[in-house]
Amino acid sequence: MQWAVKIDMALPRPIRVILRGVGQVFFCGNAVTGLVFLVALYIGGTTAGLAATVGVITSTITAFLLGFSEDDIDAGLYGFNGTLVGPCLFLFLENTPLLWVYVVFAAILSSVVLAAMIKILTPYKIPASTSPFVLTCWMFMVAIYSFEALSPSPVLPVPGIPEAIASANLPVAAWLSSFTDNTIELWYVALAKGIAEVMFADNVLVGILFLIGILITSVRGAVMAFCGTFVGVLVPIHLGASQNLIEMGLYAFNPVLTMMAVGWVFLKPSTGTAILAFLAGILTVICQAALANFLAPIGLPTLTFPFVLTMWMFLFAAGMSKHWSS
Structure with a gap:
């Protein structure tokens, strides 16, 4: 603007x-x-x-x-x-x-x-x-x-072997078709926190303000960010990921950045790159789950590396395609 x-x-x-x-x-x-x-x-x-x-x-x-x-x-x-x-x-x-x-x-x-x-x-x-x-x-x-003078907080993952999740998640149908006050709130919180967690903020208002800030710079950028957090909620729901992680926005913040990068910043904005951004966003969710399990034995969080890795692959591939342009 x-x-x-x-x-x-x-x-x-x-x-x-x-x-x-x-x-x-x-x-x-x-x-x-x-x-x-x-x-x-x-x-x-x-x-x-x-x-x-x-x-x-x-x-x-x-x-x-x-x-x-x-x-x-x-x-x-x-x-x-x-x-x-x-x-x-x-x-x-x-x-x-x-x-x-x-x-x-x-x-x-x-x-x-x-x-x-x-x-x-x-x-x-x-x-x-x-x-x-x-x-x-x-x-x-x-x-x-x-270092004796420094120590991890309870949030830092404890090193361990990855295990299959076993949690009482809501079924997919409940998220997608049951428009109760409870499920509407789940979606609202998960979508907003998905944007907020880019800067490690577990707060709905922060996520809304981040989206407003992006909108000030670019409408397309804000649309890509919102679509990214939507992908980061919808895809893990269908794959049966931990409901707690979905609600906290922890599957969404990487797709937010990936979709902004591919669909707005580094490739020529078009319908084609928007579709490509959706694909990249979906793959970022899977990449995040894989990296989380890969890093579990040494007790490290994925941070934004799923976004970085997926973005790099798509941008490197763009140089080999006659259809993509940067």
Whole structure:
């Protein structure tokens, strides 16, 4: 929207760059959208908001001090991985004063990893996206087992062998045809949290604000995000996934990013790429389940790696197709 672009350009450069970094979590290089996202995070929890703020500022300053691309810094590309690092580590690790120092070092590393990934992937015209965030957080999560001063939170998965689920899920028919107050609420909560969980927020209002923020930047982007969270609820229901995970939006946040990337950002927007995005979103759900089981023995969460892996495969394949165009 033009008014958002005008406000974005009118802001002082440091503020504009920082807020764009927050916005780039959802591919939105606009400071107004970034501000909406940041406010939403603070609504979801002060600690998460502060952690994201520390992360985005640290990673952006690191990129500037190390002399990385000014254009990339201005676009907020060195901010969004740091934005994710902060709330992620505060979710999966025990909240202590030392953890703030840990987050700062992780945010610094995320910018270094991003620069390295850009160097590796640019010849193939493939974005690094959130891969630096994933690699950095995995490293910092595993490292704590060697440090007495840091410990995992109850949310960090306990290492173990994957087991088949055995839960009292609602049958598929109940989700799809029984329009009771209970099932309507289940859908509403699951869809909203699917968007909120991109930044680790277990909050319906945060998800709604995130969607509004995306809409400020792009209608198509918002449509892809909503379709992504819908796919991330509908597909696991049919496959018989854990109802608890579905309700929490934990199967939806990766398809949200995948469908935005394939259907809006990196391939030419068209009906064809929208259909392709749906396919990518469905496959992201399966990829997430597979990676969750693969990582279970070492006790690591998938984070956004299912999105990264699926997006990379589709974008690499796009270079081989006469039908896809970037």
